[in-house]
Amino acid sequence: MAPKKKSRGAPIKSTEPARQPPNWPAFTPLVPETDLALQEVLPSQIVTIPNFWTATLCKAYVSFLSSLPLTTTPGKPRKGDAVRVNDRFQIDDPAFAERLWSETALKTLVTGAALKELWGGEVVGLNPNIRIYRYAKGQFFDQHCMSSSRGDPSLALRCSRTGPR
Incomplete structure (x- = not known):
C-alpha cells in the first residue's frame, strides 16, 4: 500500500454556488483584425484594445449579461481582500475562455513578439475564471494592492484607488 500524501490544508472553497456555464452569444460580427491595435494606457502595465467588438456585438453582450443571476458581494471582505461592493456573476468556464482567446x-x-x-513571458491563453461585475450607484471597489506575478521587485505591489460611482 502506498503511503498517504500529506495534506496541505483544506482546499479553498468558492463562495459562489456551483452552476452550469451560460449559453454565451456568438462572437459575431467581429471587427476585422487589421482594424485593431493594442494601446498602452499606462506604460508596461495597462494595455487596451479600443473598439475590440462592434457596437452590435457589444449590445448583444450587454443584453445577455443583464440576464445573468448576479449576486451582491458581502460588505465585509475576507481577511486580506479589498473592499468591493458590487454585483457579480462568476463561473469557471474554460470553454468560453478558449473561445474568446481563439x-x-x-x-x-x-x-506578438514585441x-x-x-x-513577462509568453502568453498562452486566458484565465477560465470568468467574472462579470456591475456597479450600481453607491457601489465601489476600494483602495487595494495587487502583487505582481512577474517576479520583478520594482513591481512587487501595485496600488489603486477607485471610489464610489
Whole structure:
C-alpha cells in the first residue's frame, strides 16, 4: 500500500454556488483584425484594445449579461481582500475562455513578439475564471494592492484607488 500524501490544508472553497456555464452569444460580427491595435494606457502595465467588438456585438453582450443571476458581494471582505461592493456573476468556464482567446483577434494581438517583455513571458491563453461585475450607484471597489506575478521587485505591489460611482 502506498503511503498517504500529506495534506496541505483544506482546499479553498468558492463562495459562489456551483452552476452550469451560460449559453454565451456568438462572437459575431467581429471587427476585422487589421482594424485593431493594442494601446498602452499606462506604460508596461495597462494595455487596451479600443473598439475590440462592434457596437452590435457589444449590445448583444450587454443584453445577455443583464440576464445573468448576479449576486451582491458581502460588505465585509475576507481577511486580506479589498473592499468591493458590487454585483457579480462568476463561473469557471474554460470553454468560453478558449473561445474568446481563439475565435477573436485577441490571441493574435497579445502574442506578438514585441510584447513578451511587457507580459513577462509568453502568453498562452486566458484565465477560465470568468467574472462579470456591475456597479450600481453607491457601489465601489476600494483602495487595494495587487502583487505582481512577474517576479520583478520594482513591481512587487501595485496600488489603486477607485471610489464610489
